[in-house]
Amino acid sequence: MSTYALILAATIFFPLVLSFDRKVAFWKRWPRAGLAAAIAGIPFIAWDAWASARGDWSFAYEHTWSARPFGLPIEELIFFLVAPVACVFIHACVKAYMRPRPFAAKRLPLLAAAGILALLALPAWPRFYTVTLLIFAALFLGLCAISGKGVCDDLRFWISLGICYVPFLIVNGLLTGIPVVTYSPEAILGLRIITIPVEDFLYSPALVGGTILAYEKLGQGGKSGG
Numbered sequence: 001m002s003t004y005a006l007i008l009a010a011t012i013f014f015p016l017v018l019s020f021d022r023k024v025a026f027w028k029r030w031p032r033a034g035l036a037a038a039i040a041g042i043p044f045i046a047w048d049a050w051a052s053a054r055g056d057w058s059f060a061y062e063h064t065w066s067a068r069p070f071g072l073p074i075e076e077l078i079f080f081l082v083a084p085v086a087c088v089f090i091h092a093c094v095k096a097y098m099r100p101r102p103f104a105a106k107r108l109p110l111l112a113a114a115g116i117l118a119l120l121a122l123p124a125w126p127r128f129y130t131v132t133l134l135i136f137a138a139l140f141l142g143l144c145a146i147s148g149k150g151v152c153d154d155l156r157f158w159i160s161l162g163i164c165y166v167p168f169l170i171v172n173g174l175l176t177g178i179p180v181v182t183y184s185p186e187a188i189l190g191l192r193i194i195t196i197p198v199e200d201f202l203y204s205p206a207l208v209g210g211t212i213l214a215y216e217k218l219g220q221g222g223k224s225g226g
Helices: 003-020 026-054 074-097 107-124 128-147 155-163 165-177 200-220
Strands: 057-059 181-183
Touching: 003 026, 003 074, 003 165, 026 057, 026 074, 026 128, 026 200, 074 155, 074 165, 074 200, 107 128, 128 200, 155 165, 155 200, 165 181, 165 200
Parallel strands: none
Antiparallel strands: 057 181
């Protein structure tokens, strides 16, 4: 087993083991969580493959399996399922153990924040990683403003995103510290929190938040639940 695969196995271990908690009962929601991760993850996978082909980052062969579909390690493709689903599990736990907390996530401030992030992408050019993550983060906030009613106006959604930074710091710290992934200096600003590029702090809410939003929207047409 590769180093990257071991990190992914550790990431999904607790959601798997704790899925049968009676109050959360997440085992019933694995298909919906997987579908939500696929919906949110497809554009990220396409972007990842494109950026990798550009040479904006690379993956260490000594820490990954040799097969590279779309130019990416198999583990990288699995990451876009495992990490978001694990964070959806965190969100399901937050919803199960906290009462709904209305939050005034107004459309105009969210759209304004999205516009600011999009504008910041202009001076960040041509640092591809920085630019695209600013755009992804802007799109996420735009989605929250336009289609997040019933999800983004519940404080538990934002609390879940905050909690997800804990496993994010661990997993990303390992991936960039070992390193499993190495970034080209031309693709990033070069500012890091320990070993993690500062841009990754936009990457996490864009991917995870988008997945949780898709998960909740997929559930709104069915029975009520976490």
